[in-house]
Amino acid sequence: MYICAIEDERTKYDRIDFWDNVYGFDMRALKEVALTEPAVDVVDPKSVVTNATPILNIDLQSCTEKDLSFASDFRLRATRRDNVHAFVAYFECGFTRLPQPLGFSTSPFAKYTHWKQTIFYMKDPILMDEGEELTGRIVCKPNPHNERDLDITLIINFDGKHSKLFDKCIEYKLR
DSSP, X not given: OEEXXXXXXXXXXXXXXXXXXXXXXXXXXXXXXXXXXXXXXXXXXXXXXXXXXXXXXXXXXXXXXXXXXXXXXXXXXXXXXXXXXEEEEEOEEEETTSSSOEEEEOOTTSOOOTTOEEEEEEEEEEEEOTTOEEEEEEEEEEOXXXXXXXXXXXXXXXXXXXXXXXXXXXXXXXX
């Protein structure tokens, strides 16, 4: 599994900021709920603004339910000056023990699959200059009330020219 960051102002507005004014009604309470729910959607590869880095590697032949809980540190470097509105997780799968190995990727840069990508929007964007790095930690575990749901925490650190975040903790619930 991999993580990268994207600029996605328009879709963030459509999914999240929309709740600030719904036909004249202040629905900001729903905005807070929407921010905790990752979106599963197709990410435009042109919106990716950092490198991608691995956060989890599992062997499909030997993995257990325990492997669904993991924590991983990551470091992302901006490939251009842009705002980061969200983080994106995706996976690649290789079946290497077959007579003719095969695999696929759900990366924004790969051919579309029905798994799409998982998008973790943030309340406020981070402006990154090209070459700046942010560090983070992702913690993922099954929800104690429904093991098919995932509780995901992102902890972000960034000390950039335009933005600074220290141990910014964001909680998500993938249902």
